[in-house]
Amino acid sequence: MLSQLDLSVPSQFPDQLKSRSPDRGSAFFVAPPARRSLEYGCRTRAARRLLNAAVSLWITLLITTASGAVSSAVAAQEPVSSVDEPVSVQLRSESLTWGDLHVTESGDAAGQPVLFLHGTPGSAGFFTRYLVHPRLQDLRLLAIDRPGWGSSILRENFDATLATQSETVGEFLCSLVSPEFRPVVVAHSYGATLAPRLMMEYPDCVAATLLLAGAADPLLAGPRWYNWLTEFPPVSWVVALSGTGLKQSNDEMMRVRAGLEEVQDTWTLIRHPVTLIQGEDDWLVDPDHADFIEAKLAHIPARIIRVEKEGHLIVHRDPDLIIAELRALLAQL
Numbered sequence: 654m655l656s657q658l659d660l661s662v663p664s665q666f667p668d669q670l671k672s673r674s675p676d677r678g679s680a681f682f683v684a685p686p687a688r689r690s691l692e693y694g695c696r697t698r699a700a701r702r703l704l705n706a707a708v709s710l711w712i713t714l715l716i717t718t719a720s721g722a723v724s725s726a727v728a729a730q731e732p733v734s735s736v737d738e739p740v741s742v743q744l745r746s747e748s749l750t751w752g753d754l755h756v757t758e759s760g761d762a763a764g765q766p767v768l769f770l771h772g773t774p775g776s777a778g779f780f781t782r783y784l785v786h787p788r789l790q791d792l793r794l795l796a797i798d799r800p801g802w803g804s805s806i807l808r809e810n811f812d813a814t815l816a817t818q819s820e821t822v823g824e825f826l827c828s829l830v831s832p833e834f835r836p837v838v839v840a841h842s843y844g845a846t847l848a849p850r851l852m853m854e855y856p857d858c859v860a861a862t863l864l865l866a867g868a869a870d871p872l873l874a875g876p877r878w879y880n881w882l883t884e885f886p887p888v889s890w891v892v893a894l895s896g897t898g899l900k901q902s903n904d905e906m907m908r909v910r911a912g913l914e915e916v917q918d919t920w921t922l923i924r925h926p927v928t929l930i931q932g933e934d935d936w937l938v939d940p941d942h943a944d945f946i947e948a949k950l951a952h953i954p955a956r957i958i959r960v961e962k963e964g965h966l967i968v969h970r971d972p973d974l975i976i977a978e979l980r981a982l983l984a985q986l
Contacts (some may be wrong), residue, residue, distance in 0.1 A: 656887060664810075668831055672938050674794070676770045676800070685899075693826060696887075696966075712805060719850065719863045721912050723848075725746075730934050730951050736927050738874070740785040740790065741759060741761055742757060742758070742759045742784055742785065743757070743759065743810070744756070744758075745756045745758070745878070745963055746804070747802040747825065747828075749821070749824050749825060749901035750824060751807060751808060751809070751820075751821045751824070752766060752800065752805065752806045752807040752808045752809075752821075753806040754798070754800065754805050754821075754825055755776075755777065755797065755798040755803055755805045755826075756777070756795060756796075756797050757778075757784060757792045757795070757797070757798075758779040758784075758793070758794065758795050759784045759785060759790070759792040760784075760789060760790050760792045760793050761790065761791050761792060761793055761985065762790065762793055763793070763795060764791055764792045765792050765836075765837065765983060765986075766792075766793045766795060766829045766832050766834055766835075766836040766837070767789075767792050767793065767794050767795065767836065767839060767979070768796075768797070768825075768826060768829065768837070768838050768839070769783065769784075769794070769795065769796040769797075769839050769840075769841075769844075770797070770799065770822070770838060770839070770840035770841070770844030770845070770847060770848060771796070771798075771799060771802075771842075771843075771844050772841050772842025772843040772844050772845075772965070773802075773842070773843040773901075773902040773906065774802065774897070774898040774902040775799075775802065775803075775842075775843075775844075776798045776802055776803035776804075777796035777797055777798050778796075778803075779796075780796045780839075780841075781796075781934065782969070782972060783796075783839075783972070783976075784796060784849065786972070786976065788976055789965045789976065790977075793830070794981075795823070796834075797825065799818060799822065800817075800818065800821040800822065800843070801901065802898065802901075803960070805886045811901055811904075813901065813904035813905045813907070813908050814908050814911075814912055815846065815847055815850055815908070815909070815912030815913070815915075816850075816912060816915065817849040818847050819851055819854055819855075820849060820854075821942070822847065823851055823854060823855045823858065824985070826838070826851060826855055826858045826859065827855055827858040828858070829858070830858050832850065834860070835857070835859060835860035836858065836859065836860060837859075837860050837861045837863070837979070837983065837986075838851065838852075838859055838861075838863070838980060839863045839925045839975075839984060840862070840863070840864055840865065840867065841863075841865040841866060841867075841869075841905075842865070842866055842867065842937070842938065842965065843867075843905060843909075843917070843970050844867070844910075845864040845866060845867020845929075846868045846869065846874075846909060846913070848862050848864055849862075849864075849867075849869060849916070849920070849923065849946075850916055852925065852927070853916055853919050853922045853923060856922065856924065859925060860924070860925060860926075861925050861926040861927070861928075861982040861983070861985065861986060862926075862927050862928075862982075863927075863928050863930070863975070863978060863979055863982055864927065864928065864929040864930070864946070864976070865929075865930050865968050866930070866931055866932060866935055866937075866938045866965050866967065866968070867938065867942065867946075868909060868913070868915070868938050868942050869913060869942045869945050869946045869949070870938075870939075870942050870944075870945035871910050871913040871917060872939065873916045873939045873941055873942055874909045874910045874913055874942075875910045875943070876906060876907050876910070877906075880903055880906050880907055880974060881899075882906065883899070883903045884903070889928070898939045904975055909915045914942070918970075920949035920950060921952060923953065924949060924953070925953075926953070926956075926982050926985045926986075927950055927953060927955040928948075928955065928956040928957075928958065928978050928981070928982055929946050929947075929955060929956070929958065930958045930960065930967060930974065930975065930978060931957070931958070931959055931960070932945040932962075932963030932964045932965060932967045933959055933960060933961050933962070934961075934962055934963060934964045935963075935964050935965045936964060936965065937964075937965040938965060940959065943957050943959055956978075956981075958974075958978065960974070
């Protein structure tokens with residue numbers, strides 16, 4: 654590269670400099686303008702890359718934290734519908750073959766079971782407003798911390814695949830089946846991405862499903878730039894040490910596409926009623942996933958509700974719509 658540079662001394666330089674050969678070690682050597690521009694450009698680009706890395710780190714932590722924390726924050730801050738009498742909510746840990754599942758339950762223990770599945774990151778608390786809603790207390794309402802999340806304890810290391818989540822959640826789902834009832838599943842975000850697999854693999858354990866902003870199309874479900882960035886130092890170090898579950902959440906998101914590809918040709922196994930509610934302004938789950946689900950479940954057909962000017966948290970912004978569609982599903986049983 655140096656052999657291509659013009660090392661001649663410009664005419665405006667002093668004559669004594671012209672008489673000397675351009676020796677890099679000489680005290681009188683002055684780098685020509687081209688060389689100085691190159692060195693300045695290198696320093697500038699290095700500084701720019703450092704600044705971009707710092708900004709990317711900050712944005713990544715902001716996005717990955719917000720994508721999970723905002724959901725819980727909205728759930729906690731928005732007022733729950735008033736009730737005339739306090740609702741009894743029971744917390745318990747249920748021992749299963751893979752570990753201990755944390756379950757939150759309310760409503761009528763003898764009623765139709767409704768199982769709520771949260772996204773990533775998350776916990777059963779995401780659905781608190783529904784567990785205590787006065788218009789749902791005739792149902793047996795159950796929300797779980799998905800295996801590996803919240804207070805649910807795994808006996809082995811966390812496996813961030815949809816296949817393992819289906820196997821572990823499916824065990825509990827089938828335990829809810831009785832001669833009178835099969836459970837209805839209400840699932841949001843990653844939970845709604847998992848729910849179709851539960852329908853395929855445990856068809857005798859599901860009566861109907863309400864999907865809220867779930868991914869389904871493998872082509873639209875690949876990791877985003879901040880998911881990839883979170884896989885490498887220094888971002889991966891910060892996320893792993895944060896203690897917020899972001900590393901585990903990112904592991905799930907990195908494997909969503911592969912999990913969806915595994916079941917791409919088995920949607921015809923789904924035979925029971927399905928409703929999907931999707932906000933058209935959802936920036937976390939592409940609204941076009943709804944088109945994929947509509948095409949894959951045309952044989953039922955599924956009920957697809959696209960809501961304009963609503964985003965990923967429609968589950969909290971419009972509980973009346975969610976409850977109305979849940980009741981419509983129950984009326985079909």
